Amino acid sequence: GAVVSQHPSRVICKSGTSVKIECRSLDFQATTMFWYRQFPKQSLMLMATSNEGSKATYEQGVEKDKFLINHASLTLSTLTVTSAHPEDSSFYICSASMGGPTEAFFGQGTRLTVV
Amino acid sequence: GQQVMQIPQYQHVQEGEDFTTYCNSSTTLSNIQWYKQRPGGHPVFLIQLVKSGEVKKQKRLTFQFGEAKKNSSLHITATQTTDVGTYFCAGPREDSSYKLIFGSGTRLLVRP
Numbered sequence: 001g002a003v004v005s006q007h008p009s010r011v012i013c014k015s016g017t018s019v020k021i022e023c024r025s026l027d028f029q030a031t032t033m034f035w036y037r038q039f040p041k042q043s044l045m046l047m048a049t050s051n052e053g054s055k056a057t058y059e060q061g062v063e064k065d066k067f068l069i070n071h072a073s074l075t076l077s078t079l080t081v082t083s084a085h086p087e088d089s090s091f092y093i094c095s096a097s098m099g100g101p102t103e104a105f106f107g108q109g110t111r112l113t114v115v
Numbered sequence: 116g117q118q119v120m121q122i123p124q125y126q127h128v129q130e131g132e133d134f135t136t137y138c139n140s141s142t143t144l145s146n147i148q149w150y151k152q153r154p155g156g157h158p159v160f161l162i163q164l165v166k167s168g169e170v171k172k173q174k175r176l177t178f179q180f181g182e183a184k185k186n187s188s189l190h191i192t193a194t195q196t197t198d199v200g201t202y203f204c205a206g207p208r209e210d211s212s213y214k215l216i217f218g219s220g221t222r223l224l225v226r227p
Contacts, residue, residue: 034214042219042220043217043218043220044158044203044217046215046216049214093157095158097213103148103160103163104148104158106158106159108156108157109156
């Protein structure tokens with residue numbers, strides 16, 4: 001299957017700082033990538049859809065100015081959590097597919113802890 | 116709004132026992148996918164079902180898609196400790212078919 005690499009896997013940051021998370025598709029081009037958030041023992045909640053060459057589309061209730069998404073190329077999308085607060089602590093996971101309603105390939109996830 | 120629920124939420128079995136998780140959608144789905152997430156890990160794709168009434172097997176795992184394409188099940192025969200994890204079903208969203216809506220998940224623990 002295709003490989004999606006996410007970095008960093010873990011990050012601890014202080015309140016008020018920003019954190020950037022990278023998501024790369026290593027062996028295929030992804031015009032669309034997805035960013036999810038997962039709280040402990042809960043399901044995956046889609047935050048936003050990252051589109052190469054255009055603005056990301058955000059799900060209802062997700063602040064676009066807080067969660068900045070940049071899809072700079074067909075293999076790289078980044079999520080920046082700006083002015084992080086403890087309530088932003090969570091597991092963030094990206095995914096990509098090869099197009100259409102096919103299987104999704106997930107990155108390893110980033111566990112963010114804001115102290 | 117569209118919902119995908121799974122039951123049970125949690126199951127603890129003795130190694131060697133069978134396990135089943137059920138997935139129920141509020142809407143008809145064009146396909147259903149199953150993912151496994153190990154503790155501390157990320158979801159990994161297991162299978163996709165497309166046809167009404169479809170049944171697929173992967174070794175000890177049997178996946179079924181309901182006739183009405185609104186429900187699905189995953190059955191594991193003779194569980195092993197390596198089966199531990201959370202199993203999610205997922206289907207295309209009503210409002211955007213290239214986005215997935217995930218079920219609530221079933222967490223499986225296996226006693227050795």
